[in-house]
Amino acid sequence: MKLIAKIFGGLFLLLVLAVIGASMWFWFTPVGVNNYINKSMIQLAKDDPEIITQLGIIDNTPLDFHSGKLADYTEEQDEKTIEKIKRIRAGLDKYGPDGLEGQELLSWKVAVWFFDDLLRQTAIDPYGYRVTQLSGVTTDIPQFLTDTHVIKNEKSVKRYISRVNEFGRVLSEVKSRVEADREKGVVPPDFILEKSIGVMEAFIEDGAADNPLVTTLPAKLDAIDGLSEEKRAEYVAQTQEAVEGVVIPGYEAMIALYRDMLETADHDAGIWRVPNGDKIYEVALKSFTTTEMTADEIHAVGLAEVDRITAEMDQILVSQGLTEGSVADRVKILMNDPERQFPNTDQGREEMLAYLVELNNEVLEKSKDFFTTIPPQPLEIVRVPVFSQDSAPGGYYNSPALDGSRPGRFYINLKNTADNPRWTLPTLLYHEAAPGHHFQISASQLIEDVPVLRTLSLFGAYTEGWALYAERMAAIDMNMYADDPLGDLGRLQAEIFRAVRLVVDTGMHAKKWSREEAIAYMIEKTGMTEAEVTREIERYVVWPGQATSYKTGQLAILEMRARAEQELGDDFNLKAFNDMVLMNGAMPLGILHEVTDTWIAEQQAN
Incomplete structure (x- = not known):
């Protein structure tokens, strides 16, 4: 490369x-x-x-x-x-x-x-x-x-x-x-x-x-x-x-x-195994989280978030009559239920794509009440190329061309439809498309009178943090799961997945966990399939630190929003807050904290 x-x-x-x-x-x-x-x-x-x-x-x-x-x-x-x-x-x-x-x-x-x-x-x-x-x-x-x-x-x-x-x-x-x-x-390795x-x-x-x-x-x-x-x-x-x-x-x-x-x-997983490996990981964590957090601090945050989210998942599972076994075991039952999956056939794949398009249209309509700026760039939902699907993630986003010649694209991995049961798909869409990456990256292209660097999504904690924030906003603010408790369970499963990432990434690269230890921990805490977890863990092995950006960024944006809500009280405007975060472009989290403080002061003055 x-x-x-x-x-x-x-x-x-x-x-x-x-x-x-x-x-x-x-x-x-x-x-x-x-x-x-x-x-x-x-x-x-x-x-x-x-x-x-x-x-x-x-x-x-x-x-x-x-x-x-x-x-x-x-x-x-x-x-x-x-x-x-x-x-x-x-x-x-x-x-x-x-x-x-x-x-x-x-x-x-x-x-x-x-x-x-x-x-x-x-x-x-x-x-x-x-x-x-x-x-x-x-x-x-x-x-x-x-x-x-x-x-x-x-x-x-x-x-x-x-x-x-x-x-x-x-x-x-x-x-x-x-x-x-x-x-x-x-x-x-x-x-x-x-x-x-x-x-x-x-x-x-x-x-x-x-x-x-x-x-x-x-x-x-x-x-x-x-x-x-x-x-x-x-x-x-x-x-x-x-x-x-x-x-x-x-x-x-x-x-x-x-x-x-x-x-x-050798079979060791962590980047510590190569010359300068510890330094590589230190630099990678700073680059991807855009914070000064150490591996030990990130690991501790991950463990705490895993415990919190597990408790919330348990409440939903109990409400659905699933009371026996660990949270992960009960999630596996739902994951393996063929009635909740699209058929692993060409027709089933087409049905999954059509369902995602329908979800995207629905969330776009609701977004008008939560965003001042709705990106005009279109979105396509397409499958991951067959030749790369074996090792590709479940989904990812590519930005639209600036001249409009290419829309934004949400790529969904259709190698095995069982990897993405129907109840898990809404959150994946909200992360990759609207109001997640498609809103954030497309909106950044609309920013005027700033250097182009300000319109680019070069800071992982901001971009991935926004996408996770968008997942939570779709549930808590936009009420997308009002009649879909399993969809909300899918949201929490996705969130615990990102919390687990904090644990396993730092586990492998700083605490010398093996690949097998990391796989076992992720399966235990998420209920995901072994094949899917293995692809993820092996991704973290070759991309040290990147997986920590998601949850770190989400928690930072949520903290900034909570601070704004507390200081502004009834004058807090969610559309204005979202616009402030998006329309200043991607930036390191420390600088975003400063921007938020300035925005709060301006709102108070007005």
Whole structure:
């Protein structure tokens, strides 16, 4: 994985280059902190063709210089990026904080925290694992090519084929980086190597002709007006040739390397197992929670929340006549009840998607009473690509393109519909779609007169914290479960899932829990299926600290709201509070506390 990808984690493709195209005018505005931050973001991202395409602004326009290319994944490019970050951060001190106030001061504070965080991460090399079952070029690039690269004419087809050929170079570059990491003692644990090998083998096992990079192309070619059958066949053949000639050999080489590493890999789960592992986790916790909380403090909060939520779940289960056994055992009964599941068939999957669309329409209608700003960007609900569903989470969200060419997308994993019984789906939707990630990320694109950094969702505790806050708001404020106690149980099951994450993430990475200990604890406390829990635990293994951002952020936003309610009393306005949180954009939690205090004072003055 290239440096910027590693820095921004799973969000990086959504975010960094919202400046290109839409913000060219920044070069001609008066010099100031906003302009400096915008130029800095352009400097950071302009060498990354994937990010430019993800934003959907200048592909297939006269400004398109990039859409036939993939990024440089070499160590030399990483070193250039690090030096660029250092120069940018030093330059910020020339613009503040003296002489700044209001939104400009807020922008400066957010930018300082952001670039300081990048420097903390880039000071450690390697910063984790470069290719896993969930991340890295072997999973990211195929989905980028099939889902994000836009094919609308013959030029864009040729650029697609060029990128498929470029993929061979990328695989070679990353393989060299993995080998260098191995020399430094950074090798994933055996079970991660096994899962990564399985994902890579699944991608190439059917050969070039049936590879997704080839099979997804014909339907896109059909949409090009005037394209002859001969040209269509020629483009498919060229793509197949590229997959056969450079992509499959690249995967085979990576698989061989991973098999070789597997022979001597250990089974320990935590990042403490690699050189600088303790420091990596310390930096990761600060980055993902945007707080100063230690692993021990986070662990303790998690244990307390697990106890609280378990008691609330028990009350609902008893009210439904389920009184015997542990909470987790009773939840398992509901999870395994076929009457509460969609059939694990193509028809059942279509029914699940239709149900999610219906839920989304319902919550959107109710949202008008709780939000001043309703994002106008549309939302699609689609399934996780089959080639990545084995190791993908239950659901995730991708942001809309800034130019409106691509809607926001909620991806639902349909590998096994039993993983998501009907009563668990509402909360998953409220988290990923409305009023969760879709509201937060889409609303951020609407913010005006601030640097683009302020409109990006780069702070996990804020973005995931908002999504969990949205889950709770859908239940407590919007009353979405008024006639659905099991739906509310699903909400609490999702919440205890996030509380358990605090325990198992810190357990593995700071307290040296094994993979098996973490799996057993999560099953015991949540009642989730073993297959689903295993995917989750193995995700935390390769993404240290990220899982702690959700609950940490939710608790922080709830604390800010409680403080506002207490200080404002009858003058507290929930729509105004929600708007304040969303329409100032994502930021570290400490800075959000300051913004909330200022907002409370302004409300009191008014």
